[in-house]
Amino acid sequence: MLRLGSILDAWRPKPGAGSDPLVSVRSAWAELVGSDVARAAQPVAIERDVLIVLTSSPAWSHQLSFLEPEIVRGLRALPEARELARLRFRVGKIRRSVPIRESPGGPRRANAEIAAEPAARTLDDALARLRRSVERTRDAHRARGGLFCALCDAPVDAGPTCRPCRDDQERRRRFACERLLFEAPWLGSDEVLALVEGLTPEQYDASRRRLLQAWWDEMWRANKLHKLRQPLDRVRLRKLASSFVLLETRIDPLRLEMDSAVRKNALGELYDFVTQIETA
Numbered sequence: 001m002l003r004l005g006s007i008l009d010a011w012r013p014k015p016g017a018g019s020d021p022l023v024s025v026r027s028a029w030a031e032l033v034g035s036d037v038a039r040a041a042q043p044v045a046i047e048r049d050v051l052i053v054l055t056s057s058p059a060w061s062h063q064l065s066f067l068e069p070e071i072v073r074g075l076r077a078l079p080e081a082r083e084l085a086r087l088r089f090r091v092g093k094i095r096r097s098v099p100i101r102e103s104p105g106g107p108r109r110a111n112a113e114i115a116a117e118p119a120a121r122t123l124d125d126a127l128a129r130l131r132r133s134v135e136r137t138r139d140a141h142r143a144r145g146g147l148f149c150a151l152c153d154a155p156v157d158a159g160p161t162c163r164p165c166r167d168d169q170e171r172r173r174r175f176a177c178e179r180l181l182f183e184a185p186w187l188g189s190d191e192v193l194a195l196v197e198g199l200t201p202e203q204y205d206a207s208r209r210r211l212l213q214a215w216w217d218e219m220w221r222a223n224k225l226h227k228l229r230q231p232l233d234r235v236r237l238r239k240l241a242s243s244f245v246l247l248e249t250r251i252d253p254l255r256l257e258m259d260s261a262v263r264k265n266a267l268g269e270l271y272d273f274v275t276q277i278e279t280a
């Protein structure tokens with residue numbers, strides 16, 4: 001039988017408890033998920049933005065995975081856990097239960113209320129309570145005047161979006177920008193900035209520099225392989241070389257001749273190699 005004992009009504013994170021996110025998550029865990037869930041599932045590690053949760057059985061992993069977004073949203077009310085984005089469940093041996101944190105003033109919930117709430121009889125009951133507990137943490141955040149991410153609805157310190165959503169948007173912008181620079185390297189920066197919503201001139205410059213470096217490195221490696229008579233992807237290298245020259249020089253592609261001085265200058269020591277690739 002499942003017993004879901006002490007879910008605290010006004011569960012709220014204590015800021016400044018320490019900078020280690022795992023320590024904060026572990027000390028808040030039982031309060032957030034309730035003691036029954038805490039006995040069957042424990043946070044054991046954080047890898048980048050993923051919290052690894054050890055569970056006592058595949059059934060628990062399965063059921064908790066349905067509540068992943070809610071649990072993550074609840075945990076992200078902790079300042080140290082703002083960057084958590086996902087949970088990953090692993091079945092394993094639960095060593096010992098995570099202690100329920102007591103605040104200096106004692107339990108934050110009246111004993112009468114705990115007594116009034118019967119122990120959960122089923123897994124569904126336990127999970128429904130977990131869900132309500134997470135809602136309460138969100139209500140508490142809201143009551144404190146806290147904001148929520150415009151994209152994923154997680155609690156945030158400042159709007160409009162949370163850090164993981166912001167990172168995700170940035171990744172997508174960078175991807176769109178780099179794709180444009182590869183496919184249409186003759187576009188001016190103004191045109192690229194107009195095409196990729198939200199892209200800043202600094203991000204554009206960073207993408208341009210990163211691409212030029214990556215393309216140069218790739219051509220350089222291909223040049224070495226060519227000397228060793230290794231097979232090469234000539235179609236890609238031709239495209240790379242032409243994008244490189246156009247992005248480097250900003251010359252109008254219609255005016256770029258195969259043996260122009262502009263091309264020689266841009267390709268430098270790789271000029272002969274690229275010429276061989278293009279004429280072979």
Ligand SMILES: [Zn+2]
Nearest residue numbers: 149152162165
């Ligand atoms: Zn978000």
